[in-house]
Amino acid sequence: MSGQSGEQDFVAVEETCSGHALCWMEAPALFPADEQGYNALRGKGPVQVSADKAGDAMRGAEVCPERAIIFHRRDPE
């Protein structure tokens, strides 16, 4: 599992985010919305996710209708 070493999980939000805001409903702290309603991380590249937020990040990726959220789980090896 993640968090067992110094390495981190990452999440990236692609430009295809179109503002459904389902990730925001799942985890508003991890996925804040900008004033246009898009994910504020859209197009910002990979962002580190702390171990306690990995579940939120994964769930956000799962609910996104546009598949715009990419969750990179650190390889447990």
Next chain:
Amino acid sequence: VTPKCPVDWFDHHSAEHAADPGAAAAQMLQGPPVKWSDRYGGFWIVSRYADVVRVARDDASFSSRQDFPDEGVSFTGVTIPGGSARTIPISLDPPAFFAFRRLLNPVMSPQESRKLAPMIAAYADWCIDRVIESGSADLVADIASPVPAITTLRLLGLPLDAWKIYADAFHNSAASRPGSPELAQADADAARGMDLVMDMVRRRRAEPKDDLISKLARALVDGRPLTDDEIRSVCYLVLGGGVDTTTALIAHSLQYLDEHRDLRPGLLADPGKLHAFGEEMLRVHTPTQALARTATIDVEVGGQLIRAGDRVMLFWAAANRDPEEFDDPETVRIERHTNRHASFGFGIHRCVGSTLARTEFAEVLSRILTRMPDYELVGTVVRYDSVGTINGLHRLPARFTPRTRSGPGGPPPADLTSLEEGKAAS
């Protein structure tokens, strides 16, 4: 070139289709993935989830543009057949699309939509107060229709007690078959409602307030103010999208909960479960059943060559039943692990009001399940004559144990604006 194999059994505006739209959606997934209809000037039907996503996202190859007769060209926008009124920004392509969409996004953002939740609950309570002592109501006409209409009027900054003008006109417009006298009447009624909107636009130009009409009256696109026709077209779309689709979602959900009463306490107790239930109702009933595009180039979809200029239907309701995306798609399963349904569309034209619709759904369901926990449907459920674009219900007659009003004594306030000010002050 693949030959066109017309599906002659399919007419999305027919009475046969309205009787069981889900069956037609499921049938469309059988056989060749992209089918052809000779009706309404001819159009392709795209049904598979992956194909619908692909077309919706490719806004360069598939245009949403609608031209009108005085403009000479032939693009007919996002419905089949094309609508009679101009709608902005849904029937614009980039870059003009984005200039207008940027004006709408902030007023219906997730943060702003959630702020409206207490007000929407108050509108629901006002509606329930008007029927709660009698023990009987039409759950569409008395609650599911007025709450979204009142909410939409508030967003725009129109007088709230005019809600029925807009609710009736836009429901009847969506419900009526192309070419019918009912549609002509509804379009005329909507046009009269739009004249009232334009009166308000002129007033807000002189004396702006904090509402969408004031914002549109002062906004710039490409460095110039919006024309009256553009403002009218934006307001028409906000009203059309705001008053009808959410009503359909709430109505179908109330009908489902009549048949599954055991679910009611659990939904009321758990907002997460209520949200998931709403998503599954959105998937199964697909309030906006289908929209359309026009191909701008020769392009292949699902093995089918589509020619530049061809019309293409995006059959959201069929995509929502695609077993490649949804396990056991014909079964209502509230606890689906993921439910990335197609009901709000995909890509740049994704429904701008999706979060507001979800907020309205949650508030209205919560108030009904709290105050009318034992409602049961009686009599005949009346569907729209056509569910080709909007899968709506006209009537849901119900009875329930009478209770007292929640508001202060006396009749419900005729002027909802005063109700709003009272709530804001408290």
